[in-house]
Amino acid sequence: MGQITLSKVVKQFGEVTVIPPLDLEINEGEFVVFVGPSGCGKSTLLRLIAGLEDTSAGSITIDGVNATDLPPAKRGLAMVFQSYALYPHMTVRKNIAFPLKMAGMSPEEQEKRVKAAAGVLNMNKLLDRRPGQLSGGQRQRVAIGRAIVREPKAFLFDEPLSNLDAALRMGMRLEITELHQRLKTTMIYVTHDQVEAMTMADKIVVLNAGRIEQAGSPLELYKNPKNIFVASFIGSPKMNFVGGQVAKYHNAATIGVRPEHVMLSTSSGPWKGTVGVAEHLGSDTFVHVNTEEAGTITARISGEVVVKHGDTVWLTPMPDKIYRFDAEGVAI
Amino acid sequence: MVSPAVAVLLIWMIVPLAMTIWFSFQQYNLLYPDRTGFAGIENYYYFITDFRFQPAIWNTLRLVLGVLAITTIGGILLALLLDQPFWGQGIVRLLVLAPFFVMPTVSALVWQNMFMDPVNGLFAHIAKAFGGDGYDFLGQSPLMSIIIMVAWQWLPFATLILLTALQSLDREQIEAAEMDGASVWSRFIYIILPHMTRAITVVILIQTIFILSVYAEILVTTNGGPGTASLNLPFLVYLASIVDNDVGMGAAGGVIAIILANIVAFFLMRAIGKNLEH
Ligand SMILES: Nc1ncnc2c1ncn2[C@@H]1O[C@H](COP(=O)(O)OP(=O)(O)OP(=O)(O)O)[C@@H](O)[C@H]1O
Numbered sequence: 001m002g003q004i005t006l007s008k009v010v011k012q013f014g015e016v017t018v019i020p021p022l023d024l025e026i027n028e029g030e031f032v033v034f035v036g037p038s039g040c041g042k043s044t045l046l047r048l049i050a051g052l053e054d055t056s057a058g059s060i061t062i063d064g065v066n067a068t069d070l071p072p073a074k075r076g077l078a079m080v081f082q083s084y085a086l087y088p089h090m091t092v093r094k095n096i097a098f099p100l101k102m103a104g105m106s107p108e109e110q111e112k113r114v115k116a117a118a119g120v121l122n123m124n125k126l127l128d129r130r131p132g133q134l135s136g137g138q139r140q141r142v143a144i145g146r147a148i149v150r151e152p153k154a155f156l157f158d159e160p161l162s163n164l165d166a167a168l169r170m171g172m173r174l175e176i177t178e179l180h181q182r183l184k185t186t187m188i189y190v191t192h193d194q195v196e197a198m199t200m201a202d203k204i205v206v207l208n209a210g211r212i213e214q215a216g217s218p219l220e221l222y223k224n225p226k227n228i229f230v231a232s233f234i235g236s237p238k239m240n241f242v243g244g245q246v247a248k249y250h251n252a253a254t255i256g257v258r259p260e261h262v263m264l265s266t267s268s269g270p271w272k273g274t275v276g277v278a279e280h281l282g283s284d285t286f287v288h289v290n291t292e293e294a295g296t297i298t299a300r301i302s303g304e305v306v307v308k309h310g311d312t313v314w315l316t317p318m319p320d321k322i323y324r325f326d327a328e329g330v331a332i
Numbered sequence: 333m334v335s336p337a338v339a340v341l342l343i344w345m346i347v348p349l350a351m352t353i354w355f356s357f358q359q360y361n362l363l364y365p366d367r368t369g370f371a372g373i374e375n376y377y378y379f380i381t382d383f384r385f386q387p388a389i390w391n392t393l394r395l396v397l398g399v400l401a402i403t404t405i406g407g408i409l410l411a412l413l414l415d416q417p418f419w420g421q422g423i424v425r426l427l428v429l430a431p432f433f434v435m436p437t438v439s440a441l442v443w444q445n446m447f448m449d450p451v452n453g454l455f456a457h458i459a460k461a462f463g464g465d466g467y468d469f470l471g472q473s474p475l476m477s478i479i480i481m482v483a484w485q486w487l488p489f490a491t492l493i494l495l496t497a498l499q500s501l502d503r504e505q506i507e508a509a510e511m512d513g514a515s516v517w518s519r520f521i522y523i524i525l526p527h528m529t530r531a532i533t534v535v536i537l538i539q540t541i542f543i544l545s546v547y548a549e550i551l552v553t554t555n556g557g558p559g560t561a562s563l564n565l566p567f568l569v570y571l572a573s574i575v576d577n578d579v580g581m582g583a584a585g586g587v588i589a590i591i592l593a594n595i596v597a598f599f600l601m602r603a604i605g606k607n608l609e610h
């Protein structure tokens with residue numbers, strides 16, 4: 001279970017329309033990631049699904065039942081908040097058991113489920129601590145534990161990893177992905193980190209000002225972005241965009257080429273330029289080149305390259321990896 | 333090294349305390365200026381065995397507990413109400429604070445004459461409008477009337493502190509509880525109330541200290557009467573030293589009041605210590 005359909009959903013705060021009519025289909029067991037720039041309405045959309053905000057128009061269906069006017073508790077969804085929202089005066093055990101207690105479950109059954117959840121999330125030793133005595137990563141685990149004990153139809157995550165440091169983030173990213181593979185429950189995950197989106201999602205939904213720019217699998221969005229917005233949002237480092245004469249030559253208003261599809265040569269090529277900054281990552285090198293024809297272009301070169309600031313180099317975009325966009329920014 | 337400020341404070345505290353203790357062991361009655369000298373524990377003996385002493389102790393206790401009950405429960409309810417978004421929020425919040433700025437004597441007189449008067453008071457008028465009779469609040473239930481007056485004065489303080497605590501509660505916690513299936517009542521019991529315990533403890537501690545020494549309201553309304561019905565410890569000290577002119581006995585009463593207040597403070601601090609730990 002965990003099939004969610006939004007149809008013509010609108011959200012207005014007073015006069016301001018944050019979500020214009022929006023349709024979205026989330027399939028059972030899918031890991032869906034909402035990405036988009038800050039303020040584009042990701043959290044609002046998630047809260048609409050959760051029932052924490054009322055829809056201004058349209059309907060939300062969960063497993064075939066119209067849930068538009070159901071209160072949050074009746075929707076059978078669990079949410080993990082950005083601030084974790086643990087109950088500070090309760091121990092970890094009580095935090096995790098809280099939804100069970102509210103459901104009127106017997107203490108023995110509660111304890112059994114808490115133990116099971118603690119086992120899954122590797123936190124048996126933490127059960128008698130309070131949230132204040134836990135690290136950020138541990139709190140995150142407790143928040144997830146509180147969500148899984150309820151065996152919800154779907155999990156909702158609102159930027160759950162944004163308060164963690166880079167190393168911990170990567171670990172938790174893997175853990176959440178593993179959790180999804182084990183539970184096979186629908187998950188909706190909000191982030192503005194495109195790496196998280198690419199690595200975790202079955203389906204990415206790119207949002208811009210409340211509209212869905214494109215929805216699809218990570219590779220689909222990477223290979224066939226529908227417009228400049230999606231093209232620039234998916235992929236790291238960002239796609240290079242070139243307008244003017246060069247684009248006209250390709251019969252487009254703008255062309256885009258990803259850094260990994262730019263070849264660098266020290267002898268010849270169509271775009272001549274000087275090296276600005278070379279970022280050495282070990283496995284890769286990101287070379288920022290100031291060209292006359294195409295402006296500043298980033299090239300991603302596998303392994304080490306011996307170029308340094310001020311060197312003259314020539315760049316060649318791979319001809320079959322050039323994306324063409326019209327004047328409206330839509331892919332041709 | 334312990335700076336002059338501490339020294340000044342110490343003198344500020346110690347001198348009146350020492351003088352009170354000193355007088356409490358002296359024969360010092362303004363009506364008999366020739367009787368002087370050491371009195372032993374006589375002042376204490378007469379103060380404690382005074383027929384007014386026991387009622388005064390019980391009334392002090394009733395007054396403190398009564399006012400605390402009304403202000404904490406009322407304060408929580410008002411804070412919950414004021415925390416809701418509604419039109420004219422700013423003005424209403426300001427108005428709720430108003431009683432705190434009214435002097436105790438003034439508020440007591442207003443309550444006595446404008447609200448509780450059995451003939452001309454507002455309550456009497458309301459009762460008459462429904463065909464009833466005016467109730468002589470200060471004559472029939474004097475202590476209750478004083479509890480109401482003092483509670484009215486302290487309700488804004490409690491409300492303000494509790495409202496501040498309420499507003500510091502993370503919205504997401506409430507939303508999480510909502511998603512966890514907690515009803516409005518469960519959210520109050522399991523999330524909101526525990527969040528406010530610290531503020532409630534502070535309200536109780538501060539109010540206890542002030543309500544133990546309520547005096548002006550009694551002086552301008554009932555004078556402790558009828559009989560000993562609304563007499564509390566501070567007022568008994570006043571009766572002994574000023575009305576009966578027995579400074580020694582008044583001082584003894586004062587020392588007893590200090591000791592009682594310290595016992596109360598001791599238990600409160602222990603309770604607070606527990607609540608402030610985490
Ligand atoms: N309660 C509210 N009242 C009025 N406007 C709101 C409210 N909540 C959100 N908004 C507005 O709705 C828009 C979308 O907000 P939302 O929180 O969904 O963005 P977001 O995509 O989650 O951004 P971020 O990545 O920064 O979390 C913003 O412009 C915000 O100002």
Ligand SMILES: [Mg+2]
Nearest residue numbers: 042043044158
């Ligand atoms: Mg957000």
